[in-house]
Amino acid sequence: MKSIIMGKSCVCLLLLLSIFGFLTVQPTQASTNNITGSSVTSNVYSSLNMEADEERHGVITDEAGSPVPALSITFGLNSQYYGMAVTDSNGYFIVPSSINEFVDTFMIFTIKGITIVVPTYGGNPNSYNFQLPSKLDQAEGIVTLSGGVPVPGIHVEVHYGTRYTLNTGVTDQNGKYSIPFVNYAMENFPVYVTLGDIDPFYTQPVKDGFFSVSSPSGNMVCGYVWPMQADATVELVGVGTTKLNYFGQFAFYNVNQGNNTLKIIPDAQFKPVQVDHVNPGSCVNVELSLKDNNPPVVQALADRAPDVNGWYNHDVTVSFTATDDDESPVQFISSPIVVSTDGANQYISGYATDTFGLSGEAGITINMDKSPPFTAVSSGTPTISNKDITVNLIASDLYTGVTETVYRINEGPWQKYTGTITFRNSGTNKLDYRSTDGVGNIEIMKSTTFIIDKVTPITMYRLDPLTEKDPKGNPYIKGFMLTLQAADNGGGSGVKATQYRINGGPWIPYTGPFTIYAGTTHLVEYFSTDQAGNAESPMNKMDFDKGIFTGAGKF
CATH class of the missing domain: 2.60.40.10 (Immunoglobulins)
Known part of the structure; x- marks a missing residue:
């Protein structure tokens, strides 16, 4: 923060400019006339004639000779409006038919932020062409108090008379301004520098000359604050409060006591300012400094070191701390995060913000493996x-x-x-x-x-006779119920299946006892296999014709 307290030679701001009316403007004319061989007339109607069927047109180009497309052009003179035109892609336009060939007008248009006013002549078709000069004119000068103290922040305009504003600027901290413009006015329409919105009565042709502003009255305190802080509050302790105006200026009236304290409260991004020992008749210029341009410094921390070789094997909590080394304290900081998901290079981050809204962020990488192989x-x-x-x-x-x-x-x-x-x-x-x-x-x-299991299973049999009576009532054996029983002894793998066949027929899975008859059954063969794939060998045989049974025997 820089402040300057001045007495009778202080810098006066908008308030002084609007009240006292003695501002000094020292313009340095750096302008060059860009039109030669022609003059501007104030006559509205020209004595020149044109053929009725001659088309009037023009071309607008920039300083390099390139066409300026889509440019809106207004034709008028003072308060009289005659029409408008728009350039095509070649910078070409046709003069509106509403403009009589006997009428002299101004073409008014804006290129690169500069308003240009070009005089035209109804009877001269060539007067509608325009090329932006490669070197612009400059309205330059300095705005000071009568004592030579520069006044910053003053809005300055360059215009034709009081009707056409060509360009604007603002005085810098040294009271200087430099405003580019295009001068087509010459003597009858001179270029002026005015204090614009500050005071419309301060208007001066661009030439050597002075305006002056007297020092503040003995019972007033005024000042200027930059950067411009519209609506910032200014308090003169014991006297009152006010707001900065659009141009960053303030004033207090009827200040009778001396040794006052001035307080300036800008918006959140700038530091408040206090100036002591301010006396009536003083102007105080204050340069504000930023309150905070550094975000919080955030640090992320795990609740313990990795368990093995940079890896965690159970949940870990990441917490965040933040510090702010300037005047804006930490307002928010991320809550702790519990990391419980397996993964490599997991970036766990959090952030903090300060009261100015600036944010800082930090994080750490977590490797987590909680899952067994x-x-x-x-x-x-x-x-x-x-x-x-x-x-x-x-x-x-x-x-x-x-x-x-x-x-x-x-x-x-x-x-x-x-x-x-x-x-x-x-x-x-x-x-x-x-x-x-x-x-x-x-x-x-x-x-x-x-x-x-390298041992084969065994299968044993049992025959239960089936008896009937002959016509005389004598019992006889008609056949047998054959039951098979397989076992895989010695802690084997267990019986998987038993199969049998009768009289050399197809093999049949054994599922339970079956009947055989003496008159039709000659040979029964059977065997079992275990879960390990061992097949019973030799195969069990019952030869009923020969009465020979071979195999594991009966049970």
Whole structure:
């Protein structure tokens, strides 16, 4: 913040300009006439004649000679409006038919923010062409108090008379202005510098000369604040409050006591200002400084260090802290985040904002692996066989990899798995196994049972006679109910199926007792197979014709 307190030679602002009327304008004429060989007449009607059928037209080009398309052109003189035209893609336009060939007018249009007023002559078709000069005129000068103190923030206009404003500008902190324009007016229509909205009575041709403003009256305090702060509050303690006007100016009247304190309260982005020892008859110029241009500094922190090698194997909470080293305190900060999902390089971020609305953000990367590995017996491995069984264990882990797989047989000691496991002994063999991953997650133990059965099953029979009586009432055996009973002894894999056939016919699955008759049954054969694929051998035979039964016997 910069402030200047002045007495009788202070910088006077809008208030002074509108009240005292003695502002100094020191213009430096840097303008050059851009039209040669012609003059501007104030006559509305020309004495020139045109042929009735001669078309009047024009072309508007920029400083490089390129056409200016879609440019709106107004034709008028003072308060009289005669019509308008719009240039096409070639910068070409046709003069409105409403303009009589005996009428002299102005063409008024705007290029690159500069309003241009060009005199035209009804009887001269060539007077409607225009090219923007490569070098523009400049209205330059300085606005000061009568004591030579510069006045910043003054709105300055360049115009023809009081009707056509060509361009505008604002004085800088040194009271200087420099406004580009195009001068087609010459003597009859001179270019003026005016204080525009400040005071319409301050108008001066661009030439050497002075306006002056007297110093503030003895019981008034005034000032100027920049950057411009419309509606900012200004308080002169003990006297009253006011608002800055559109141009950043303020004034207090009837200030009788001395040694006052001036307070300026701008909008949120600037720091408040206090100026002490302000006396009546003073002007105070204040330059505001930004209150806050640094966002909060945010830090993200996990509630503990990673469990193993940069990885977490159970939930972790990420919290956020924030500091702000300027005058705008932290207003909001993100809540803690619980990370519970497995994944690598998870970016967990939060943010904070200060009372000025600036935000800062920070985050950390979390690697999470809570899932144990997965171990399985290789596909296609039989669990029941009539020969040796070889087993391979396949272990995998999605994130941190498998560090170890262990196994045991029939609840024996655990041992590290290094390769193929072979079961050779007949009977039931139980295999337990599990794996551990890179962060210590241990798989729940799995078990698989393998049965080796190299012994065939046996099938035994039982015959229950079927009796009937002959016509004399004497009983006789007509046939038998044949029951088969299979067993897979010695802790085998168990009987899978029993089959039989009669008289060399097709094999029939045995599902229960069946009948045979002496007159028709000559040979019954049967055998069983177990779950390991062992088939009973030799086959059991019942030769009823010879009375010979071979096999496992009866039960």
